[in-house]
Amino acid sequence: MTAAEDPARLRYLEETRLRRARSAVLDFIRRRPLGVAGAVVIVVMVFAAVFADVVAPYGPQEGTFSGLPEPPSLQHLLGTDAFGRDVFSRLLYGSRTALLVGFSSSLVGSTLGLILGVVGSYFGGKTDEIIERFMDVLISFPLVVIAIAVIAALGPGTTNVIAAITLPVIPRVARVVRSSGLAVVRMPYIEAARSVGVRAPRIMFRHMVPNVFAPYLIMLTAFLGQAVLLEATLSYLGLGVVEPEPAWGNMLRGQGMQFLDQAPWLAIAPGVAISLAVFGFNLFGDSLRDALDPRLRAA
Amino acid sequence: MQRYVAGRLLLMIPTLLGVAILTFLIMRVVPGDVVALRYSQAGAVSQDVIDRERRLLGLDKPIQDQFFDWMGQVVRLDFGQSLWTDRPVTEEIAARFGITLELAILAAIIASAIAIPLGVLAAVRQDSWVDYVIRVVSIGGLALPSFWLGILMILGLVVFFRWAPPLIFVPIWKDPVENLGQLIWPALSVGYRYSAVATRMTRSSVLEVLREDYVRTARAKGLRELWVVVRHALRNSLLPVTTVISLEFAFLFGGLVVTEQVFNVNGLGKLLVDAVAHRDYPLIQALVLIFSFVFVVVNFVVDLLYGVLDPRIRYA
Numbered sequence: 001m002t003a004a005e006d007p008a009r010l011r012y013l014e015e016t017r018l019r020r021a022r023s024a025v026l027d028f029i030r031r032r033p034l035g036v037a038g039a040v041v042i043v044v045m046v047f048a049a050v051f052a053d054v055v056a057p058y059g060p061q062e063g064t065f066s067g068l069p070e071p072p073s074l075q076h077l078l079g080t081d082a083f084g085r086d087v088f089s090r091l092l093y094g095s096r097t098a099l100l101v102g103f104s105s106s107l108v109g110s111t112l113g114l115i116l117g118v119v120g121s122y123f124g125g126k127t128d129e130i131i132e133r134f135m136d137v138l139i140s141f142p143l144v145v146i147a148i149a150v151i152a153a154l155g156p157g158t159t160n161v162i163a164a165i166t167l168p169v170i171p172r173v174a175r176v177v178r179s180s181g182l183a184v185v186r187m188p189y190i191e192a193a194r195s196v197g198v199r200a201p202r203i204m205f206r207h208m209v210p211n212v213f214a215p216y217l218i219m220l221t222a223f224l225g226q227a228v229l230l231e232a233t234l235s236y237l238g239l240g241v242v243e244p245e246p247a248w249g250n251m252l253r254g255q256g257m258q259f260l261d262q263a264p265w266l267a268i269a270p271g272v273a274i275s276l277a278v279f280g281f282n283l284f285g286d287s288l289r290d291a292l293d294p295r296l297r298a299a
Numbered sequence: 300m301q302r303y304v305a306g307r308l309l310l311m312i313p314t315l316l317g318v319a320i321l322t323f324l325i326m327r328v329v330p331g332d333v334v335a336l337r338y339s340q341a342g343a344v345s346q347d348v349i350d351r352e353r354r355l356l357g358l359d360k361p362i363q364d365q366f367f368d369w370m371g372q373v374v375r376l377d378f379g380q381s382l383w384t385d386r387p388v389t390e391e392i393a394a395r396f397g398i399t400l401e402l403a404i405l406a407a408i409i410a411s412a413i414a415i416p417l418g419v420l421a422a423v424r425q426d427s428w429v430d431y432v433i434r435v436v437s438i439g440g441l442a443l444p445s446f447w448l449g450i451l452m453i454l455g456l457v458v459f460f461r462w463a464p465p466l467i468f469v470p471i472w473k474d475p476v477e478n479l480g481q482l483i484w485p486a487l488s489v490g491y492r493y494s495a496v497a498t499r500m501t502r503s504s505v506l507e508v509l510r511e512d513y514v515r516t517a518r519a520k521g522l523r524e525l526w527v528v529v530r531h532a533l534r535n536s537l538l539p540v541t542t543v544i545s546l547e548f549a550f551l552f553g554g555l556v557v558t559e560q561v562f563n564v565n566g567l568g569k570l571l572v573d574a575v576a577h578r579d580y581p582l583i584q585a586l587v588l589i590f591s592f593v594f595v596v597v598n599f600v601v602d603l604l605y606g607v608l609d610p611r612i613r614y615a
């Protein structure tokens with residue numbers, strides 16, 4: 001009986017893994033207070049998004065047209081806009097949009113980057129060269145410019161915004177993953193796997209991916225904040241999530257600008273929400289990077 | 300050195316070509332073509348008119364021919380006509396290029412003027428309250444969206460100074476003072492974000508250099524501290540700072556696109572957003588291409604600058 005088949009040994013291995021994971025989390029909490037602060041912001045945001053229906057005093061579209069925004073009061077904690085819609089409720093529903101776009105675009109973009117990076121570094125040669133040249137091209141577009149170009153082709157709307165933000169994430173993650181992958185490929189265990197006849201996809205998935213997972217995770221969290229910011233930017237420009245769907249960016253647009261001097265709460269509240277969210281994601285991402293890979297510590 | 304420059308220049312060609320192909324393709328993904336879009340609101344238009352227009356724009360040719368036609372025009376700086384204003388795209392862009400360039404330069408100057416002194420100060424006074432304040436201010440710069448900062452600025456200016464963003468910007472050659480007074484606010488709102496990363500980089504880079512032997516030597520021979528910091532520490536820590544400032548150029552572009560919208564600056568960024576709103580595809584193509592070309596060229600120039608800043612770097 002080999003170790004892999006022994007149930008007792010399996011259970012022991014599983015427990016060790018759990019214990020290690022738990023101690024890593026505890027270590028993170030103890031040593032990175034800023035990261036914990038960031039995590040708290042994220043958790044509050046996730047909570048707001050999940051329970052928006054319960055927490056929000058009004059529906060996102062609910063309100064009677066009055067022509068003038070109402071200042072903050074006990075009925076409307078952060079006031080209303082000109083359509084009589086409760087700003088606080090719209091902020092809560094807006095966090096759904098922000099999280100949906102932020103998570104899905106950075107997850108899909110980073111994962112595609114991971115795949116391209118691993119495939120390129122594993123095969124090397126022509127494959128690598130082709131992928132690299134393509135990534136060169138993608139990375140030559142400034143972030144906002146390529147996102148706007150995608151929107152120009154597909155039109156605004158939540159799904160298209162996700163696509164627009166995903167595209168620029170891919171080459172940036174692929175670069176980082178590839179450079180880690182190039183070191184992993186030279187490891188003896190890869191050669192060993194190859195020599196016993198393990199097929200390429202399995203080597204990449206079972207042996208390469210786990211070993212480039214740290215940089216992948218770091219880039220993923222780093223892009224979360226960026227994606228939220230980019231979504232807000234696009235929505236602010238009218239090229240992202242469009243009215244009447246609530247998004248922090250489009251709340252700043254139109255009325256926020258139009259009633260700037262009469263109803264500043266319309267412009268202040270969503271801006272604070274965006275900044276806090278991005279700040280939270282950045283703090284968490286930075287701490288995670290320091291914890292996982294101190295060598296990547298840059299700007 | 301010359302061979303290196305030539306090699307790098309040659310390497311830029313496939314990248315730029317790829318950028319052009321991708322820009323061309325993205326605009327072809329559009330459901331229906333430009334002509335269909337143009338007449339989609341016009342109601343019933345006879346198929347004849349549509350076919351004639353398609354032929355006129357060359358849309359009836361195979362896609363690769365269309366691409367080569369387009370590239371042939373692009374090389375001659377002819378981007379066709381704007382679908383919205385019917386003026387040549389090149390004219391539209393030329394009219395707005397200056398103001399965006401000026402805004403970009405102003406923002407870069409402001410960013411460096413903030414980042415380098417603050418970064419050095421934070422490093423010299425490491426772990427004091429000065430350091431903490433500077434670090435918090437620079438982390439804030441990363442989280443505050445530059446357009447929101449711009450909105451807050453306008454809010455403050457409107458409330459306290461009764462100043463509103465002007466409807467028309469005065470060109471710098473007409474009235475430099477008036478022009479700077481108008482552009483300083485958008486430049487500040489972009490520059491703050493731009494400076495945030497550079498400040499952090501300057502701080503960590505100077506901190507590293509301050510631990511070097513030659514800094515100790517400089518101090519030991521009795522140089523004034525200011526001299527040690529400026530001549531020895533700062534000079535030697537500029538390389539990573541330059542890298543970051545150049546890499547962040549992408550953010551500068553992004554910042555410009557939005558900030559021009561906030562402050563109603565009639566530059567290339569606003570033109571791009573308006574072009575997308577009007578579905579003015581020739582204009583969008585031209586602008587996306589220009590922004591990316593500038594980005595690639597800037598990165599290339601910065602690469603060459605390394606050699607000037609750090610003579611130890613040899614281009615083999």
